[in-house]
Amino acid sequence: MQRVLKVHPQDNVLVALTDLFEGEIIIYNDEKITLLDNVKAKHKFLTADLKQGDEILMYGVLVGKAQTDLKAGNVITTANIKHAANSFEIGERKTAWEKPDVSKWENATFNGFHRPDGSVGTANYWLVIPMVFCENRNLEVLQEALVGPLGYGRKKAYQNQALKLVEMYKAGADVEDFLNVDLFVEGEDQKSERLFPNVDGIKFLTHQGGCGGIRQDSETLCALLAGYITHPNVAGATVLSLGCQNAQVNILQTEIEKRDPNFAKPLYVLDQQKVGKESELLPLALKQTFAGLVEANKQTRKPAPLSKITIGLECGGSDGFSGISANPAIGYTSDLLVALGGQVILAEFPELCGVEQNISDRCVTVEEAERFSHLMKTYAARAEAAGSGFDMNPSPGNIKDGLITDAIKSAGAAKKGGTSPVVAILDYPEKVTKPGLNLLCTPGNDVESTTAEVASGANIVLFTTGLGTPTGNPVTPVVKIASNTTLFNRMNDIMDINTGTIIDGEETIYDAGARILDYVIKVASGEVEVAAVRNGQDDFIPWKRGVSL
CATH class of the missing domain: 2.30.130.110 (Archaeosine Trna-guanine Transglycosylase; Chain: A, domain 4)
Structure with a gap:
């Protein structure tokens, strides 16, 4: 080696x-x-x-x-x-690139859910969404009422283990007995049988926004929620509004129309202050949601070209191997998909610090390069005004495992974007509309960034990690890719793919990138359930556009 x-x-x-x-x-x-x-x-x-x-x-x-x-x-x-990084300026366009050989996949398809707007989902979910945090409790009641009876729950393994400890306590066990007992129970944590086999689940997007703060926060939240409602992996939605919040339903409807002018999915909107009692609101929400699920279950998977795949690129818990194994591997996957006519989203602007010149030069137009420059410099200035800065981005875990400056971390993180030209620069939470590599302004925070990439249209997320992180998403499969074999073996319950094989000398970056694309096709077709979905990892955190690195 x-x-x-x-x-x-x-x-x-x-x-x-x-x-x-x-x-x-x-x-x-x-x-x-x-x-x-x-x-x-x-x-x-x-x-x-x-x-x-x-x-x-x-x-x-x-x-x-x-x-x-x-x-x-x-x-x-x-x-x-x-930490030190080079400055950047608007230079000459450097958009020529050597497209990879994609002959192996030119006629390949995946089986997805075809939507009225022409997009294709890799999954089929129903959403229940609050316009404001005041409705979170009602969502929790609906979740308890629907998830188990419709077969989307799992046997509560840890609850059963706690009950075992309760029984031991009642039987007179002492502290040492509790510490040494084997809590495993045969047959735990298994899936229930679904009433609606073509619906992958009902997802409840609770959040802490919608009112208070500034009006722009609520408007941005509405745009984010519209991105989820119009997402190709979503069949329809139930929306609960209190009525008096800043995030008004008409703002949401405007944002939906921006993304899909001919929106045709089932959408049920309930205003609690108009409906009245909880005893009237919740039964109505249950009836409408159930009716929506019946409609959603009529949809089945059908073949679609790989150009209908939109990949979000993400990293979290990165280590000193991420930039030489996992990140360049999915960078090659990115190049393959771009060459096949697909869309790719690279986000995490604080983790592009020091490589801005390369990114700027790859923008297809000067206007896009200027927008990238504006967003990067504005973001950096806001961080500095808050007493922070991009140089403070590396976490203790990053530093411990070799990423000791933000520029080192960023140079490796940018490898996720491959080598293709940048076709568009998007501000949070704009929708991807152009085939090719798109840049989306988000924080480096794993969940905030993943949440945003999905709102922009990612129907698969490739998430690299060197230390291990369980991040997932409510509607989009998040494929976890380990940068090293030790991690993959130690935390294989949350990992999907090992690129430590590159470090071990067993395969090249190109071999790994091609292997990842083959895996993506299986995930997109519903043939493989990724660890984040299997573990019920439904992370969802809107970004309030404050300083978040």
Whole structure:
């Protein structure tokens, strides 16, 4: 197995692919370097001596500067380097790219749900949505009433385990008995039989918005909810409104019309202050939702071209291997889908810090490049005004596993976008309308960003992780991709695909990217249930456009 890697010829650091130790002599492309420190796997060490203030390059871009004089063989840490990134400007268009060979998939199809607007879903869900947080309790009542009886619940494994502990306590067990008992119960956590086999589930999108704050927050929330109602994975929706909130139903209806002028899905809207008593509101909501489910169940999967797939690209719990295995692998998947006429969404603007010039140059028009520049600079200024900044983006977990500056993290994160031209720059939560690579302004926060990508139209999300994160989405399958084999084996209950095979030398980035596309087709056809769906991971957090990194 290869022990070190130089990501780009211009880099002055090497990545440790396995633990290395002080005093070892590392030979790489005729370079001989004696390690002056222990270097854990995923971390980097210098290939040349540096003076204080000298630049550190990785992925061929500036990712930091030395805070003190350093020697070749020193490991780089938060103590001896600091974040630095290149500035960017509107330059020449560099949109030529080498399209990958897609002959294997040119005639491939997936089986999806065809919608009246021409889009195709990879799933078929019914939504129940509150216009304001005041309606969350009513959603919880409806959820309890519908999910179990209609066969969308699972046996409550942990509740059964708690009941076992209760029985032990009543029988006189002591503390040591509780700590040592095996709580596993045979046959736990199994699916129930669905009343409506063609409906994948009823999803309840509770949130904390809709009133208070500023009016723009409510308007943006309405746009986000409209993105879910018009989403190809959604058959229809029940909407509960209190009546007096800032997020008015007419705003929602306007946003729906923007996204789908000929909207034809079942949509039931109930205003509690008009209907009156809860005892009248909830039965009405139950009847209408049930009627909608009957209609939704009439829809079946039919073949569709791969151009009807829209992939959202996301990362969370990233590590020092993410940018050299999982991220470039899905970047190649992205290029394959773009070449097949599909749509791809790259988000997380704070994690494009330092690679803005490359992104800007790849925009197909100057106008799109200017919009990208405006959104990036405005976002960065807001973060700084709040006493933060993109340089504070890496989490403790990121830093521990080798991503010690935001520029290092960003340069690796941007690999998710592959090499194709950028066809459009979208502000949150605009809808994707153009085939190709689209950039969507979102935070780096996993759930906020995933929530936004789905609202913009992603009917599959590819989510890379190096540390492990269970993030999912209520309506779109989120495919979890491990950057390293250790993670994949340790947390295989929440992982779907292992790209640690790249680090282990078992396959190339291109092989892994092609393998991921084959997996996406199976997921899109309903042939494979991803871990996030299996685990009921329905994360949904609207972004209030405040500073969120």
